Amino acid sequence: MNDIIIISGKVKYTITLEPSVWIFDDRRIDLTTYFSTNKVNANSLEDYTKSVSKHWDREIMEGAIYPPTLKTEKKFEKEKVLTGTFGIPFKPFLVNSEPADEAQTLVIHSTDGDYEVLLERAFDLILAFSDTGKPLNADGPVHVYFGDGSNQQDPIKNVRAFTVK
Numbered sequence: 001m002n003d004i005i006i007i008s009g010k011v012k013y014t015i016t017l018e019p020s021v022w023i024f025d026d027r028r029i030d031l032t033t034y035f036s037t038n039k040v041n042a043n044s045l046e047d048y049t050k051s052v053s054k055h056w057d058r059e060i061m062e063g064a065i066y067p068p069t070l071k072t073e074k075k076f077e078k079e080k081v082l083t084g085t086f087g088i089p090f091k092p093f094l095v096n097s098e099p100a101d102e103a104q105t106l107v108i109h110s111t112d113g114d115y116e117v118l119l120e121r122a123f124d125l126i127l128a129f130s131d132t133g134k135p136l137n138a139d140g141p142v143h144v145y146f147g148d149g150s151n152q153q154d155p156i157k158n159v160r161a162f163t164v165k
Contacts, residue, residue, distance in 0.1 A: 003141040009107075009164035012098035019129040019141045028086045031128055035149035083133040087145065090125035094164075103164045108144055111158040119164070121146070128155065 007015040022028055094106070099119060106122035108115040117125070124147025129136060136143060136157075143155035 003135075005141065005159060005161060007093060007097045007162045007164065009162075010100040010103040011164050012100070013096065015093055015097045017093060017127075017142075019127070020135060022088045022127075022129050023086065025088060027092065028088050029126070030080075031085045031087045031126070031145075034087065034126070035145075035152050084130065085128070085132055086130040087126040087128040087143075090127050090144075091123045094123060097164070099164045105165045107163040107165060108156055108159060109161040109163065110156055111160060112156075115144075115156055116165075117146075124148070127159075 003019060005017040005019070007017065103119055106117045106119055108117065126145040126147060128143040128145060129141065135141065139157040140159075142159050143157050144159055145151060145155050
């Protein structure tokens with residue numbers, strides 16, 4: 001239970017985060033390339049529609065039986081999950097907690113101290129949960145990165161909770 005992180009404070013719903021299950025989450029991002037690539041504000045619904053359409057087109061053209069290339073792609077993805085360095089955007093969790101209208105800041109509670117972040121900036125945070133395929137046991141369960149990568153070399157470590165104020 002030491003790896004459970006709570007979002008509480010001026011929120012409508014208290015959220016419990018379990019970083020060990022994020023490896024299976026489709027929202028995970030590869031941190032080895034995330035801060036070095038150009039980010040485009042993409043519409044997630046549009047991306048989803050395009051991916052489903054691509055999959056549907058592939059099934060129409062090739063049939064529902066997976067060709068050898070698709071099997072190879074799946075094997076590559078499984079290996080990537082076992083050896084990759086991943087994070088997950090904090091925004092969906094913060095949005096689901098429904099911060100109060102008067103909320104202004106997010107306090108990141110760490111064993112190293114507390115860090116205050118403006119709520120607008122908190123929506124861009126990235127929570128790292130895996131390094132080379134292994135959970136962040138020594139100084140985790142998560143590391144917090146700012147969305148712009150300004151603390152990429154020195155993330156906030158030993159995070160224990162988040163409080164919206």
